[in-house]
Each structure stands twice: as structure tokens, then as C-alpha cells.
Amino acid sequence: MIPIVTPEQMRAIDAAAPEPLDELIARAGAHVARHARSMLGGVHGRRVIAIAGPGNNGADARYAAQMLQGWGVHVEIVAPDVERLPRVDLVIDGAFGTGMNRPYRAPQVPDSVRILAVDIPSGIDGLTGEQLGAPLRATETVTFAALKPGLLLGSGPEFSGKVHVVEIGLETGVAGAAATAGAWLLTESDARESSPRRAHDTHKWKRAVYVIGGSAGMFGAPLLASRAALRAGCGLVWCGLPGQESPPVATEIVFRELPNDWHAAVLADAARFGALAIGCGLGRSPEVASGVLSLIDATSTPGATRVPGTVAVPGASDATSVAMVIDGDGLRALGELPRLRPNIVLTPHDGEYASLAGQPPGPNRFAAARSLAAATNATVLLKGPLTIVARPDGHCVATNTGDQRLATAGSGDVLTGIIGSYLAAGLDPAVAAGLGAWIHGEAAMSLSPVGMVASDLVDEIADVATRLVSATPHGETHAAY
Numbered sequence: 001m002i003p004i005v006t007p008e009q010m011r012a013i014d015a016a017a018p019e020p021l022d023e024l025i026a027r028a029g030a031h032v033a034r035h036a037r038s039m040l041g042g043v044h045g046r047r048v049i050a051i052a053g054p055g056n057n058g059a060d061a062r063y064a065a066q067m068l069q070g071w072g073v074h075v076e077i078v079a080p081d082v083e084r085l086p087r088v089d090l091v092i093d094g095a096f097g098t099g100m101n102r103p104y105r106a107p108q109v110p111d112s113v114r115i116l117a118v119d120i121p122s123g124i125d126g127l128t129g130e131q132l133g134a135p136l137r138a139t140e141t142v143t144f145a146a147l148k149p150g151l152l153l154g155s156g157p158e159f160s161g162k163v164h165v166v167e168i169g170l171e172t173g174v175a176g177a178a179a180t181a182g183a184w185l186l187t188e189s190d191a192r193e194s195s196p197r198r199a200h201d202t203h204k205w206k207r208a209v210y211v212i213g214g215s216a217g218m219f220g221a222p223l224l225a226s227r228a229a230l231r232a233g234c235g236l237v238w239c240g241l242p243g244q245e246s247p248p249v250a251t252e253i254v255f256r257e258l259p260n261d262w263h264a265a266v267l268a269d270a271a272r273f274g275a276l277a278i279g280c281g282l283g284r285s286p287e288v289a290s291g292v293l294s295l296i297d298a299t300s301t302p303g304a305t306r307v308p309g310t311v312a313v314p315g316a317s318d319a320t321s322v323a324m325v326i327d328g329d330g331l332r333a334l335g336e337l338p339r340l341r342p343n344i345v346l347t348p349h350d351g352e353y354a355s356l357a358g359q360p361p362g363p364n365r366f367a368a369a370r371s372l373a374a375a376t377n378a379t380v381l382l383k384g385p386l387t388i389v390a391r392p393d394g395h396c397v398a399t400n401t402g403d404q405r406l407a408t409a410g411s412g413d414v415l416t417g418i419i420g421s422y423l424a425a426g427l428d429p430a431v432a433a434g435l436g437a438w439i440h441g442e443a444a445m446s447l448s449p450v451g452m453v454a455s456d457l458v459d460e461i462a463d464v465a466t467r468l469v470s471a472t473p474h475g476e477t478h479a480a481y
Contacts (some may be wrong), residue, residue, distance in 0.1 A: 001144070001185065001186060001190050001397065002165055002184060002185040002187065002480070003145075003146040003147065003172040003183070003184055004146060004148070004149060004152070004183040004366075004398065005145075005147075005148065005149045005150065005172055005183075005398075006126070006127055006148070006149060007097075007098040007099050007126040007127055007150075008368075010098060010145070010146070010148065011099070013145065013170050013171065013172060013456025016171070017169070017171075019169055019171055021056075023169075024168055024169070024329040025056065025059045025060055025063055026063055027065070027168040027169060028056075028060040028118075028119075028142075028166075028168050029059070029060045029061070029062070029063025029066075029067065030063070030064070030067060030143075031065040031094070031142055031166040032060055032061065032063075032064035032092065032094075032116065032118055032142050032167070033065075033067035033068050033071075034062040034094060035065060035116060035140065035142050035164060036048065036068060036090055036116050037068065037071065037073075039090055039114055039139065039140060040073070040089055040090055040117060042477075043053050043068070043071045043072045044072060044075045044128035045074075045472045046073045046074070046089045046090070047073070047074045047075075047086050047088040047089050047090075047091075048065070048068055048073050048074070048075045048076075048088060048089060048090045048091070048092060049074075049075070049076050049077075049078055049085055049086075049091050049092070050062065050064065050065040050075060050076070050077045050091075050092040050094060050108070051078055051079045051080055051082070051091065051093055051094055051095045051106075051122070052065070052078070052079070052080075052094050052095070053079075053090065053094060053095040053096050053097075054075050054124070055056070055096065055097050055099070056097060057094045057095070057096060057097040057119055057122075058094050058095070059094075060094055060118050060119070061077075061092050061093075061094025061118055062077060062094075062095075064092060064118075065077050065092070068280025069282065075182070075454045078107075080095035080096065080104070080106075080122070082107045082263055083108065084106065084107055084108045084109075085107050085108055085109050085110075085113070086219070086339075086446075087110045087113060087369035088113060089113075089114070090113070090114050090115070090116060090117075091109055091114070091115045091136070092116050092117055092118065093116065093117045093118060093121060093122050093136050093138060094118040094122075095122035095123075095356075096122040096123070097119050097120065097122075097126070098119060098120050098127075098148050098150065099126065100122065100123070100125070100126070100132060100328075101125075101132070101379070102132065102133075103123070103132045103133030103134075103184070103444070104122055104132055104133040104135065105123075105133050105134045106122060106133075106134055106135055106136040106137075106427060109136060110215075114139040114140075114267055115136050115138045115139050115140075115161075116138065116139065116140050116141070116142065117138035117140070117142070117160065117161075118141075118142060119136045119137070119141070119142070119143050119144055120143065120148055120150055120151060120156075120160070121136055121137070121138045121141065121149070121156075121159045121160055122135055122136065123135030123136070123152050123159075123389065124151075124154075124155060124156050124159050124160070125150050125154070125363075126148045126149070126150040127148075127149050127150055127151065127364060128150060128153055128154050128363035128364050128365075129149065129150040129151070129152065129153035129154025129157075130150075130154045130155065131154075131155045131159075131364055135155075135159050136159075137158070137161070138159060138160055138161045139161045139162070139228060140161045140162045140163070140164065141161055141162070141164070142164050142166055143163060143164070143165055143169060144166060144168050144397065145165070145166075145167065145170040145172055145396040146165065146172045147163070147165060147185055147242045147363075149165055149183075149366055150261065150363060151184070152386045152398065152400060153363070153365055153366075153386055154363060156479045157386075157400070160312065163173070167469065168313060170313065170422055172208055179252070182394055182395060182396060183265070183366055183395075183397070183398060184396070184397050184398070185382040185397075185398050185399070185400065186397055186398065186399045186434050186435075187440050188438075188442075188468075190434075190454040190468075191468050192436075192437045192468045192471050193434055193440075194232070194427065194431050194434070194435050195435065195465065195468040195469050196297075196422070196425040196426070196427060196469075197469055198233070200416030200456070202235070202342070203235065203355075203451055204235030204236040205235065205236060205272065205274050205280035206235060206274075207233060207234050207235045207236075207274055207421070207422045207424045207425050208235060208237070208238070208272065208273045208274055208276065208420060208424055209226075209229045209234050209236075209238075209273060209275050209276070209277055209279070209417070209420040209423075210237075210238045210240060210266065210269065210270065210272075210273040210275075210276050211225050211229065211238065211239045211240065211276075211277045211278075211280065211417065211420065212240040212258070212262070212266055212276065212278045212279075212282070213225065213239075213240075213241075213277075213278070213279060213280035213281045213282045213328075213329075213330075213369055213413075214239075214241045214242070214244055214280070214281050214282065215243075215244065215281055215282055215283035215288075215329075216244070216283075216459075217306060218281030218282075218414075219241070219244070219247045219280065219413070220279070220410060221280035221281025221328065221410065221413045222239050222240075222241065222280045222281055222408045222413070222415065223239065223247070223251075223253070223414045223419070224280070224413040224454055224455065224458065225239075225277055225280045225327075225414065225416045226253045226323045226412050226417060227240040227251075227253070227417065227455075227458045228414040228416070228417030228418050228421070228457070228458050228461060229277065229417035229420050229421040230253070230412070230415075230417075230421075230441070231458055231461040231462045231465075232253060232417065232418045232421035232422065232461050232462075232465055233421050233422075233425065233465060234252070234290070234420075234421045234424060236458070237252075237253050237254065238254045238255075238256050238269075238273070239253050239254065239255050239256065240251075240255075240256040240258045240262065240265075240266060241255060241256065241257055242259070242260055242262040242282070242288075242291070242479070243256065243257045243258070243259065243260040243262075245257060245420065249299065250453050253334070261287065261290075261291065262291050263290075263291040263292075263295040263298070264295050266295055267295060267298050267299065267457065270295075270299060270322050270338065271322065273424065274323065274425065274426065275322070275323040275324065275325065275421075275422035275423035275424040276295075276322055276324045276325075276420070277325050277327070277417060277419075277474055278292060278295070278321070278324060278325070278326050278327075278330040278414050279292070279326050279327045279328040279329045279330020279333070280328050280329075280330075280412075280413045280456075280462070281325055281328065281329065282328065282329040282330055282333075282411070283329055283331055284332055284333070284429075285427055285428065286318045286336070288329060289333040290336075291333075292326070292330050292333035292334065293333060293334070293335075293338075293444070296324070296334075296338075296340065296344070299321065299322045299324075300321065300341060308455075309386075315366075318361075319346075321341065321343060322343075323343040323345075323423040323424070323429065324343070324344045324345065324423075325344075325345040325347060325416055325419045325420050325423060325433075326344060326345070326346055326347070326430075327347045327412055327413070327415075327416040328352075328413070330422060331347070331348050331352040331355065331356060332344060332352065332355055334346075334355065334356060335355075336355070336357070336358050337356065337357065337358065337375050337376060338356070338374060338376055340376050340377050340378040341377055341378065342377060342378060342379055342391065342392055342429060343377065343379070343423075343429050344378045344429075345378070345379045345380075345381060345419055345423065345429050345432065345433050346378050346380050346381065347381045347412065347415065347416060347419070347433075348370070348372075348380070348381075348382060348383065349384075349412070350384070350398075353368065353372065353382060356372060357372050358373070361382060363395045365382060365386065365388055366383060366388060366390075366396055366398075368380040368382060369381075369388040369389070369390035369396060370390045370396060372390070372391075372395045373391055373394075374392050375392040375393045376392075377392050378392065379391055379429040379430050379433060381393070381419070381433045381437060383405075383412070383415075385400070386399075386400050387402075387437040387441070388397050388400055388432075389430050389433045389434045389437065390460060391423040391429075391430050395430065397430060397434040399434060399437045399441060400441070401437075401440075401441025401444075401445065402441025402442070402444045402445060403441075403444065403445070403449075405444045405445075405447060405449060405452045406440070406444050407454075408440065408452060408453060408454055408478070409454060410453070410454030410455070411440075411444075411454050411457065413454065414440060414454050414458055414461075415436060415437065415440045417435035418436040418440055418461060419432050419433050419437075420437055421436075422435055422436055437467060438465050439461060439468075440457070440461075441444045442464045443457050443460035443461050443463075443464050444457060444460075446463070447460060448462055448466075453461045
């Protein structure tokens with residue numbers, strides 16, 4: 001996992017470094033120089049302009065400029081307030097760093113000129129990725145020790161280009177809450193390590209999911225979630241349809257026709273399943289809200305805070321603390337700031353987040369995910385271009401696989417099914433959610449950028465999951481982030 005630290009945390013990490021500042025600048029500048037040389041494709045006859053501001057980023061750019069000059073590159077160093085730059089082979093952007101909090105208008109640069117940003121493009125907020133003025137659009141960015149949230153959020157990815165995280169001898173886990181990385185970006189290696197394998201003596205009930213969803217005209221949502229759970233490795237999936245008849249389709253999914261007052265019927269079988277997946281296309285009637293809340297309450301651990309307005313159901317001890325993933329209409333049913341438990345995974349987009357938290361997530365999305373997880377005592381997966389999974393204790397993992405292809409009807413239902421499958425496999429809720437989001441995005445990237453539909457995703461899940469477990473030695477245990 002790649003650590004993600006805020007500008008404030010980075011300042012504390014810098015302050016705790018045993019090496020003097022000059023040594024850290026030399027290491028950082030050397031990395032910038034080497035990446036610049038790689039982008040130039042050589043040094044003979046090349047021309048570079050380094051924009052050097054007053055802070056550490058400017059010092060890094062100056063050191064890189066000296067190294068490039070030593071290699072024979074013609075380098076000019078300019079101040080951040082220059083208005084226009086001539087055509088050169090490369091511009092190094094070291095004007096300002098992650099601590100910048102005021103607008104910056106970068107100089108005009110010819111369109112064909114490549115740009116290498118030092119740590120973060122100047123004019124991108126290091127915490128939120130918001131534009132502060134008119135930044136330069138980097139071709140590549142060299143960032144030090146850890147990713148910064150601003151490289152991953154808001155306009156950050158658009159302006160950062162290809163991001164390289166380089167080591168300069170800083171410890172991102174130094175003592176003290178202000179300096180310790182509390183968020184990490186998942187890599188394919190992490191996905192491989194956390195992917196569960198089936199034991200040779202397994203059977204279908206050892207990884208079973210019960211999907212509860214659907215309403216008039218909304219059969220597709222629970223069907224997508226159910227199919228996704230199977231493709232992600234479930235041995236058995238039941239699909240409960242409150243107040244609806246089973247659809248006339250031939251499938252491996254076991255359909256269960258449930259009464260409108262369905263929570264007691266689900267509870268009777270809940271203990272047989274490794275996880276419940278609730279809410280896909282379920283509708284927003286008062287009966288739905290009552291059913292979702294009552295089922296959560298009835299399956300809560302002894303002594304847990306009861307969801308307001310619900311009653312206990314006899315026999316609840318048989319399904320104590322069953323893992324759940326709740327999406328869509330199930331989230332709307334919870335009301336504002338419900339008190340839940342960590343093995344419940346909530347998967348809101350921004351609108352659903354607002355219904356749970358009482359306000360939109362805002363630009364600091366790591367803080368938003370952490371806040372909702374702490375308030376609800378649940379594991380929260382906040383959807384977006386960067387998907388963030390937060391535990392109640394504030395620990396976060398994020399994944400940036402996938403792109404705008406996932407903005408299609410039913411995509412969230414597919415994600416719900418994948419997460420349900422990994423919960424049923426016994427993974428820690430944050431691991432199940434993070435792995436599910438990584439696979440969900442990776443599956444999308446192998447499909448057409450135009451015209452992809454959610455059912456296309458389902459068919460790709462097994463290929464991505466197989467790739468992960470095929471690269472994992474037999475007997476290796478899955479990780480807990």
C-alpha cells in the first residue's frame with residue numbers, strides 16, 4: 001500500500017526527519033533531475049526552464065537545475081511570477097508546494113511543452129485537489145515519501161499527470177498522530193495479498209450471500225448484485241424479493257419470494273449466510289425503512305445501541321452480528337446518523353452520504369468518510385473517482401481503479417455484490433470493501449470506454465479475481481489492512 005498523508009502530516013514528518021534539510025533537498029532534487037532527464041530523452045541540446053519558488057519545492061527545483069546543467073542541459077531558473085515562458089523541451093514546476101492556500105496564476109506555456117511538477121502542481125490544494133487559480137497541467141509529477149490527498153482528489157488527477165512516489169528517507173509512520181499516515185492507496189499487489197482462496201474441502205454454504213432487494217420495475221438491481229456475488233467467488237446466492245414474484249429467468253441464483261413485511265423471514269435464514277446485501281432497488285416505502293432498520297437491530301451484537309424506532313425480533317441471537325453491505329435504498333432507509341457496527345459496510349454516493357450525514361461530503365473526502373464511519377460505527381465506502389473506505393477508528397484505504405465508465409445504471413449494484421461475496425468469505429469489512437472496489441474498477445478498465453453497461457462488468461469480475469488468486473501462492477493467507 002502507498003501511504004497518503006496530508007500537508008499537515010507531511011510537515012510533521014519533515015520536522016521529525018533525522019537528516020538535515022539540505023540533505024533532504026538534495027535527495028528530492030536528484031529524483032526530479034533524473035525524471036527530467038528521462039522525460040527529455042537525453043541531455044545534448046535540450047533546454048529546460050525551472051520555476052523556483054521560495055519554499056522547499058523551489059529549493060528542490062534549483063538543485064535539479066544544477067544537476068541538469070552538470071549533465072549538459074541548458075537550464076534557466078525563473079521566479080513564479082513570470083507571465084509567459086518560451087518554447088523549451090521541459091518546464092519544471094517548483095513554484096509552490098502542498099501548503100499553498102492562495103490562488104496562483106502560472107505562466108503561460110506553449111501547448112507542446114511537457115511539464116514536470118515537484119511534489120504537486122503549483123495551484124492545486126494539497127488536501128482537497130481543488131484548483132487555486134490557474135495551475136500548470138503537469139505531464140508527470142514527482143512526489144516525495146507519500147501521496148498527498150490533492151493528487152488523488154478533485155482536479156488533482158487531471159493536473160498531475162503520471163505520479164511517481166519516490167523515497168528520500170522520510171518515515172511516514174513516525175510516532176505521533178499528526179505524523180502517522182492514516183490512509184493508504186491500494187495497489188494490485190495489495191489486492192493479490194487480500195484475495196481469498198477456496199479450500200479444497202469447501203462447499204457452497206461456506207461462502208453464501210443473501211441479497212435482499214427489488215421492487216416493482218426494479219428486478220435488475222438485485223439480479224446484478226446476485227450475479228456479481230457469484231462471479232466474485234460465492235458458492236451460493238439467495239435473492240430475496242419483498243412483495244414480488246421471482247423473475248422468469250434461468251439462473252444459478254436461488255430466488256426467494258418474501259412478504260412485504262420481510263425482515264422476520266430474512267432473519268429466520270440469516271445465520272446460514274456469511275453476509276447479507278441489502279437495498280439494491282428495494283424502494284423507499286415506509287415498509288422498506290422499517291424492514292431494514294428492524295433487520296439491523298435484530299442482528300446486532302448484544303449490548304449494541306438499538307436503532308431508534310425499531311423493536312427486537314424473537315430469535316435474533318441465531319443471526320447475531322451477521323456481516324452486511326447496504327447500498328441504494330437501504331442507505332436511505334437508515335435515516336440520519338444511525339448507530340450501527342463495524343461489520344456493516346455502507347456504500348454511499350454523495351447524495352446518499354448527505355442523507356446519512358445531514359450534509360454533503362465536501363472537498364475533503366477523506367475527512368468526510370472518516371466522519372461518517374465514526375458517527376455510525378460502521379465501515380463506510382464513499383464512492384467517487386477516488387473510492388475511499390473508512391473504518392470507525394479513522395483508518396482509510398482508497399482505490400483509483402476505474403474511471404467514468406462506472407457512471408452507469410447498475411454499476412453500484414455490481415459493487416454491492418462483489419463486497420457481499422468477500423464479506424461472506426470472512427474478510428475484514430474494510431478489506432472486503434477495498435478489494436471489492438479495486439476489482440470493480442479494474443473490471444471496468446478492460447471494457448469499451450463507450451457503451452459499457454453494468455452487466456458487462458459482471459462478466460469481467462471472474463477474470464480479474466482469477467488473475468489475482470493465480471498470482472498468489474497456495475496457502476498464503478489474505479491480509480488485513
